[in-house]
């Protein structure tokens with residue numbers, strides 16, 4: 001058993017176990033009396049300077065027991081202390097009563113001796129201290145021997161908790177090639193034990209896995225790199241295992257561990273590198289512009305933006321303009337495309353250099369030159385049997401419309417551009433020459449007139465000629481021959497319409513009674529020019545004259561002022577129209593000019609026919625008969 005301390009009215013006697021390694025403070029209120037009982041290896045010292053004064057002037061009230069200590073996790077019920085009143089003479093007249101937190105349940109007091117004992121094991125992490133009250137009652141008088149006193153039982157920590165890591169899982173990324181000492185992550189653990197008591201919650205971090213690349217600061221849990229050049233292209237991920245231990249890392253302590261996944265992020269520390277120094281491709285000579293000829297690939301150990309590159313072709317050579325190279329944004333390959341049509345017969349082989357350059361250059365890691373690489377390309381053109389090619393893309397010929405059958409128009413020529421140079425046969429596409437107006441010599445492409453032409457019927461013959469190879473694949477192609485039929489003066493000019501001129505009675509000499517014009521189906525190059533004249537020219541007509549207006553029109557003019565129906569109702573006037581062709585052609589039409597009793601404005605409502613009937617004084621039947629004759633007569637003239 002432990003020591004007995006007498007404190008005025010109360011005495012607390014503590015078991016050895018509870019006294020060991022603990023601090024017990026008694027206070028007395030009022031009057032700040034402090035008592036420390038320090039126990040070291042069973043030796044106790046007491047400081048109670050003021051306490052001794054109060055021993056003689058005992059206060060009836062106010063003892064407060066500050067702390068009793070009890071170790072946690074002790075499964076054996078045991079006495080942890082004893083309360084004793086000064087007036088207790090050992091005759092059991094005093095009854096001790098305990099109340100407050102855990103009284104009767106966790107703690108009990110021996111009502112005769114005042115011994116306080118535990119009833120069960122305690123857990124500091126569940127409840128760190130208990131506040132209790134003690135009473136001493138005289139069994140006879142039932143009066144309190146001492147004032148009720150409050151005290152605290154403190155549960156003393158033992159290292160019964162394992163440190164736990166927070167915020168798991170830990171994931172971190174750092175750039176490859178970063179300098180030694182770069183912070184990677186901080187791991188943090190907590191320990192439920194009393195951080196104020198001993199080393200139960202004093203944590204130390206250490207590295208279990210991840211050396212020599214990483215190290216951890218023992219107190220902070222900060223993980224830093226400890227290796228100078230970590231290369232992502234060699235290893236991308238590290239699993240760093242960190243252990244935390246309480247008891248300042250002593251082997252007796254508890255420990256736990258966590259894993260930090262560390263990924264290295266890419267930096268541009270690799271340039272593009274072609275795997276071959278020569279790439280060979282074959283492309284057909286008839287490949288369309290834009291056709292993919294092939295793909296080349298420069299390897300780059302980096303990823304993402306650091307692996308991006310642009311390809312180019314040597315631009316000082318003429319041949320490289322036949323091709324272009326583009327970067328495939330997905331695969332980062334260089335795609336070679338045809339930029340110009342090829343011709344096997346002209347050029348069969350292209351040799352050029354290609355270059356790949358990283359888009360994002362970072363001279364921290366490599367020199368400028370290391371961000372580029374070159375290779376050689378050889379592109380062979382493959383021969384393809386090609387259709388014949390006409391020497392001219394289009395032919396345009398002219399032929400006079402009176403050209404005789406057999407007249408040679410011209411000659412079309414097509415060649416097989418292939419090395420074998422197959423002979424060619426020519427034919428006319430029948431759909432383009434439905435009238436079969438032309439012939440072509442199948443062997444030499446000479447086209448001739450096969451039928452009389454008429455410009456006034458068809459002025460253009462657009463004929464399709466097909467050229468076909470006589471051997472191999474019988475490939476063919478075609479060309480259009482535009483044949484323009486040239487005019488010759490083979491049509492007579494005629495008056496533009498069937499004129500019905502009349503002259504009003506009272507018309508003055510010199511007045512125009514009719515304007516004439518003419519038409520001609522021919523199409524002279526310099527345009528039409530018609531000449532109008534009287535027939536016969538040498539006879540002077542006393543009644544009318546024709547004036548050529550020099551603009552393809554002519555006017556019939558009255559020569560006297562004395563025309564009356566009574567005198568004569570009709571005059572015949574032959575008019576000759578001549579064109580400007582060589583030789584000139586002409587026609588003569590005889591106009592019938594009626595004399596009319598016109599209305600005041602000079603208008604002849606009947607066109608002269610009624611005037612004739614009235615002046616002749618005949619019946620309607622006769623008039624109709626005359627009309628028929630007149631029509632016949634006019635028809636004969638025209």
Ligand SMILES: *[C@@H]1O[C@H](CO)[C@@H](O)[C@H](O)[C@H]1NC(C)=O
Nearest residue numbers: 410411441442443444445446
């Ligand atoms: C084309 O061949 C025909 C018939 O063999 C011949 O009459 C003609 O002169 C030739 N024309 C040319 C331009 O060779």
Ligand SMILES: *[C@@H]1O[C@H](CO)[C@@H](O)[C@H](O)[C@H]1NC(C)=O
Nearest residue numbers: 459460461462463481482483
């Ligand atoms: C033939 O070609 C000429 C010139 O291109 C054109 O003016 C004409 O309309 C064409 N004729 C036919 C029937 O296609």
Ligand SMILES: *[C@@H]1O[C@H](CO)[C@@H](O)[C@H](O)[C@H]1NC(C)=O
Nearest residue numbers: 540541542543567568571572
């Ligand atoms: C001119 O008029 C007169 C009188 O009407 C006629 O006799 C003569 O035949 C006319 N001459 C011609 C050429 O028409």
